[in-house]
Amino acid sequence: MREFKFALKQTFPIFFAYIFLGIAFGIMMTEASFSILTTVLCSVFIYAGSMQIAMIPMLVAGASFPVLAVMTFFINARHLFYGVGFIDKFRRSGWRYPYMVFALTDETYSILCSVKYPSGINEKNADFLIALCNQSYWILGSFLGAVAGRFLPFDLSGIEFSATAFFLVVVLNQLSQYKSKIPVMTGLISAVVFYVILGAEYFIIPSLTVAFITLIILRDVISHRLGISEEVPHA
Amino acid sequence: MPDTYIVVAIALIAFITLLTRALPFVAFGKRPLPSWVNYLGKVLPPAIMVILVCYCLKGIHFDVIGGFLPELIACCVTAGVHFWKKNMYLSIIVGTICYMVIVRVM
Secondary structure, three states: HHHHHHHHHHHHHHHHHHHHHHHHHHHHHHHHHHHOOHHHHHHHHHHOHHHHHHHHHHHOOOOOOHHHHHHHHHHHHHHHHHHHHHHHHHHOOOOHHHHHHHHHOHHHHHHHOOOOOOOOOOOOHHHHHHHHHHHHHHHHHHHHHHHHHHHHHOOOOOOOOHHHHHHHHHHHHHHHHHOOHHHHHHHHHHHHHHHHHHOOOHHHHHHHHHHHHHHOHHHHHHHHHHHOOOOOOOO | OOOHHHHHHHHHHHHHHHHHHHHHHHOOOOOOOOOOOOOOOHHHHHHHOOOOOOOOHHOOOOOOHHHHHHHHHHHHHHHHHHHHHHHHHHHHHHHHHHHHHHHHOO
């Protein structure tokens, strides 16, 4: 119960973003004449916001399976980088392991990166409930959008900024807590450089890849600054 | 539209999505992690998070002032409130409300 309250509190910023984006997805699915059941099943089994929205025109156009597979891989390829920090943690999570891997979205990743557990809490259950709460919001939003999206009496546009604001706050916290600014600056510089060179549609994977490689190259320097230099073998 | 196409297509998208999330876990199996993976686990999150912020803001454009100003102001407000009060929830709520107001008046 304590873990559940904790998870609700941690996922609060994501609640608004997922409910709203879920509603938007539900409305788009209904307009493309997919059933409520199909819409909800997508959110249960795929559970990837931008992919689910990108797939609608492709499904309507009857895109071939190889095309769908390749598009899915490229749209979601940023997830390849998320697991790296959680391999040890998720391995130790027992029966929750498969779900934790499945549910590792941008938003869940960012919560798990920044979460501070109060003492005495069961961390494995807390992580699991954080992931589960997030997906519940997403499914609920999709359902609402499919059932009643067009009849909503209020205009929520712009509420999706809550996810951006959340990511921004996590970055600010990391900047003030981290002993080395190099990781944040590496990410920022490679994102901006590739955004300028490649444009909005293609910059994400190259910038993640270059940040990844740069951080490996700078390992000695950063480890030293973070005070984990004892792990690095020196000649 | 035939329903089997939709079912197979959704199953395929679900599988590939899971694959992108599971690959790092599959790659290391149950073996003990090499020290560079532990190191990356510590330093990747700040780099990834700042790239995610850029990813969220990728829709901005500079041909008209309304193409970037709402995002710019809302991000500054979020950051400003965060430096001032150090309360994550307050920063997110104020920043989001600010953004919702600006996109309506601009």
